[in-house]
Amino acid sequence: MATSRMFTARRGSIGKGCLIAAGIVLALIVAIVIWVALSWKGWAGSVMRQSTTGIVQKSSLADDQKSAVISRVDALTKDFEDGKISTEQFGNVMKALAESPIMAAGAVYGIDKAHIEKSGLTKEEKDAGRLELQRVARGMSDGSLKPQNLQAVIDTVSETDPFGNKKMKQKLTDADLKALFAKSKETADAAKVSNEPFTIDLVYEIDKVIAKGLGRPEPAPPGGTKGLAPSSVPATAPAPESQPVSAPGSGGK
Numbered sequence: 001m002a003t004s005r006m007f008t009a010r011r012g013s014i015g016k017g018c019l020i021a022a023g024i025v026l027a028l029i030v031a032i033v034i035w036v037a038l039s040w041k042g043w044a045g046s047v048m049r050q051s052t053t054g055i056v057q058k059s060s061l062a063d064d065q066k067s068a069v070i071s072r073v074d075a076l077t078k079d080f081e082d083g084k085i086s087t088e089q090f091g092n093v094m095k096a097l098a099e100s101p102i103m104a105a106g107a108v109y110g111i112d113k114a115h116i117e118k119s120g121l122t123k124e125e126k127d128a129g130r131l132e133l134q135r136v137a138r139g140m141s142d143g144s145l146k147p148q149n150l151q152a153v154i155d156t157v158s159e160t161d162p163f164g165n166k167k168m169k170q171k172l173t174d175a176d177l178k179a180l181f182a183k184s185k186e187t188a189d190a191a192k193v194s195n196e197p198f199t200i201d202l203v204y205e206i207d208k209v210i211a212k213g214l215g216r217p218e219p220a221p222p223g224g225t226k227g228l229a230p231s232s233v234p235a236t237a238p239a240p241e242s243q244p245v246s247a248p249g250s251g252g253k
Contacts (some may be wrong), residue, residue, distance in 0.1 A: 068203045076210060085214065093213030100209050101141035101200050111180070115172040129181035134198040135188035141198070144191040156183040 028033030076093065079085040085093075111133065116126050136153055141184065157176045158166045169176065188195075207219045 052138070065203055069206060072203075072206055072210060089214050092215075093210055096209045096212040100205055101137070102205050102209070111172075117179060119172070119177055120174050121177060123176075125181075129177060129184075131195070131197060132181050132184035132188060135193045135195065136184045138196075138198040139188055139191050139193040141200070142193075144193055145187065149187050149191070153180065153183050153187055156180050 026217070055150050076085070078089075080090050112130060118131060119126065121129070136150060137143060140147075140150055154168060155166065157172050157180050160166055172180070201222055204222055211217065211219055
């Protein structure tokens with residue numbers, strides 16, 4: 001995938017952690033739907049593993065982050081196939097994943113690569129708009145915004161198909177983007193969301209999702225004792241150091 005400008009890694013390289021994460025989420029949800037329909041653990045696990053690995057390998061994540069994400073998915077699916085993780089626990093992981101900052105950030109930030117980068121807006125307008133979208137993602141992550149708030153933002157650039165279903169427009173004009181940014185700012189301001197770039201640590205968030213889904217203690221944040229991995233991963237094995245990603249020019253969270 002081409003590089004997104006929504007995030008820059010703290011060491012200066014450009015990253016797409018949240019956008020890639022959205023793809024990972026989609027792959028995992030598709031896998032679980034297939035499993036529910038067919039009750040075939042081995043096949044569901046294989047679909048999840050192959051889909052996620054392909055997405056991660058094509059991403060611009062650092063190599064250690066790629067390895068960390070893939071190792072967690074591998075361990076989780078293997079434990080599921082081997083019966084070490086129950087179907088209920090596996091479903092809980094999927095639910096935790098859908099409710100995590102990974103999903104919220106990915107849903108909002110996916111707009112950047114598809115629309116903002118290619119627009120005719122000035123650099124200043126793009127950067128200001130990105131910040132407002134990040135504020136919406138932050139609000140979804142910390143609970144100050146609800147799904148209906150995000151939907152109201154997306155509705156600004158949505159249309160109704162012949163079947164009566166709302167979906168985001170395939171192509172957004174500069175005017176559409178300005179309306180989206182304005183609605184994002186209005187929504188974030190109303191909820192008093194911090195006017196700062198939103199940053200997540202992808203590997204840490206995945207560790208938290210797995211721990212929550214399996215009913216384990218929440219892992220320590222980066223810099224302390226590393227996060228928990230699925231049961232087949234030794235508890236003493238440290239997680240690779242991950243690089244938080246943030247908006248261009250930001251120096252912190």
